[in-house]
Amino acid sequence: MAESTRVWFSGALETVAIWWRLERKDGVTLGFTSHDRDLTFEGLVHRTAPGMVPSAIRRTADFEADSAEVAGALSHDSIREEDLAAGRFDGGSIAMGLVDWETFERVTLYAGTIGSVGHEGAGFSAELRSSKDGLARQIVPRTAPTCRAEFCGEGCTLSAAAYSHLAQLAEISSDGGAVRVSGGPASAMLAYGTLRWLDGAEAGLVRRIEAIDSTWLMLDRTTANTIPLGTSVELREGCDHTLETCAQRFGNAINFQGEPFLPGNDLLTRYPAAQQ
Structure with missing residues (x-):
């Protein structure tokens, strides 16, 4: 059914509920509604979640980003504290709107992505970023001595498959902030790269490798030290975004997205030197 063009809340009594749809970056899609029973539409069951409340949704006719926030209790099986802490909802997409629970006429009031997610006590709150946030990006990139392109992403042109490797978990540090693996390339080649869990409780989660300490991979987020070895x-592999690495290690200097030889701002503050 196409979205309704009706005028909502035009009568004294309306059979209207709020719906939310969350799509995590790992592909899991969750639907919720403020109604007192589950509602199914667009092939998705929207579970009743009366504890979830959206703040005022502000929509503008100009290019200014729309604003909204959603809050609720950590009482629904689909939104667990450990999933929030693991970052499963970070960067996911969200849509919310109104639905008539009798006719299933509906309208989308807000669509965007999930920004920062926090939890306090038995509740959580999520900052939402509207689709118009993309209009705020800089049209002309700022100059920088390092490459602006994401490794194996747009502009880099290198194949992600060529630099991806399968391995197995060999050890986890006591604080969960570092792991060792068996298989794959040398540890030094993984600095600034990523690790994606393929099995176990954290399957689908991607962690950035912030640094290398001997054979330990230092991750950007802690992981549960109960994950079985062999997972x-x-x-x-990672890239430090310097021209030297791009040219010598990857042979990709022609696609380097930076200006390594451009003089910096300090050129204007230098004192002239007398000729000898």
Whole structure:
């Protein structure tokens, strides 16, 4: 059914509920509604979640980003504290709107992505970023001595598959902030790369490798030290975004997205030197 063009809340009594749809980056899609029973439409069951409340949704006719926020209790099986802490909802897409629970006429009031997610006590709150946030990006990129392109992403042109490797978990540090793996490339090649869990409780989660300490991979987020050894992971090599690495290691200097030889701002503050 196409979205309704009706005028909502035009009568004294309306059979209207709020709906939310969350799509995580790992592909899991969740639907919720403020109604007192589950509602199914567009092939998705929207579970009743009366504890979830949207703040005022502000929509503008100009290019200014729309604003909204959603809050609720950590009482629904689909939204668990450990999933929030693991970042499963970070960067996912969200849509919310109104639905008539009798006719299933509906309208989308807000669509965007999930920004920062926090939890306090038995509740959580999520900052929402509207689709118009993309209009705020800089049209002309700022100059920088390092490459602006994401490794194996747009502008880099290198194949992600060529620099991805399968390995197995060999050890986890006591604080969960570092892991060792068996298989894959040398540890030094993984600095600034990523590790994606393929099995276990954290399957689908991607962690950035912030640094290398001997054979330990230092991750950007802690992981549960109860993950069984031998769990499969996918490793993506990393790049420090310098021209030297791009040219010598990857042979990709022609696609380098930076200006390594452009004089910096300090050129204007230098004192002239007398000729000898």
